[in-house]
């Protein structure tokens with residue numbers, strides 16, 4: 734990553750996105766910070782001391798507004814070099830209990846919102862013949878696990894979309910980096926939706942004991958600079974990293990292990 738690049742981060746008001754903002758600022762980037770809560774974005778902007786920051790609130794579930802946001806970024810900074818699709822919500826509910834509206838909500842925020850912002854930014858990157866999309870997927874984007882059907886589906890869908898986009902635009906100077914974090918200590922499980930769409934309001938044990946968001950951001954920025962196509966980030970040794978290896982080489986064993994995690 735070169736100093737002076739314009740980096741647009743969604744979900745910048747908390748967790749991984751917040752630490753990415755601080756990390757990219759330290760690397761000399763100019764930042765566009767987006768999420769729904771302007772006051773939290775202002776707090777994060779204040780942590781990015783020395784960087785030029787544009788706070789641009791958006792709701793990933795209201796993608797009709799995105800076409801209008803891109804000209805505002807271009808008017809302010811002149812270009813968009815990198816978009817970090819980080820904003821998202823998780824889930825903690827069984828398929829048999831989960832309302833259809835919850836499935837739709839998670840797909841709207843995690844998948845359709847991300848697709849819509851990509852569509853809005855892509856023309857400016859094609860015209861500039863350069864750019865990079867960074868997508869914060871998850872180990873759940875590779876492995877389906879209990880209580881996270883919609884979340885896993887939304888993250889798996891991102892891999893399909895962005896693998897296709899990568900193939901379409903590689904020759905135009907545009908790259909795609911898929912990031913698959915393991916358990917990271919953030920608000921993700923507190924904000925995760927239950928069967929009726931209300932948040933859990935509690936931090937699960939795996940997340941409470943997760944890898945730090947700050948160290949995760951450092952690993953992500955290294956992968957982005959190296960223009961990796963897909964990378965795991967998080968604890969070097971952990972069950973989620975093991976799961977990725979097993980999915981590839983021992984899928985049957987992984988299937989049985991994941992089944993044993995299912996609530997009885």
Ligand SMILES: NC(=O)c1ccc[n+]([C@@H]2O[C@H](COP(=O)([O-])OP(=O)(O)OC[C@H]3O[C@@H](n4cnc5c(N)ncnc54)[C@H](OP(=O)(O)O)[C@@H]3O)[C@@H](O)[C@H]2O)c1
Nearest residue numbers: 744746747748749768769770792793820821871917919920
């Ligand atoms: N923590 C983990 O263990 C883990 C593991 C794998 C992947 N991830 C992924 O990492 C990303 C960041 O999550 P996190 O762990 O940092 O959790 P977090 O602390 O809950 O942060 C989520 C961010 O997404 C934003 N967001 C949520 N709904 C939104 C909406 N409708 N429109 C715009 N922004 C929205 C939130 O901001 P507002 O509330 O202000 O809108 C917040 O900034 C997510 O995509 C998550 O799936 C996390």
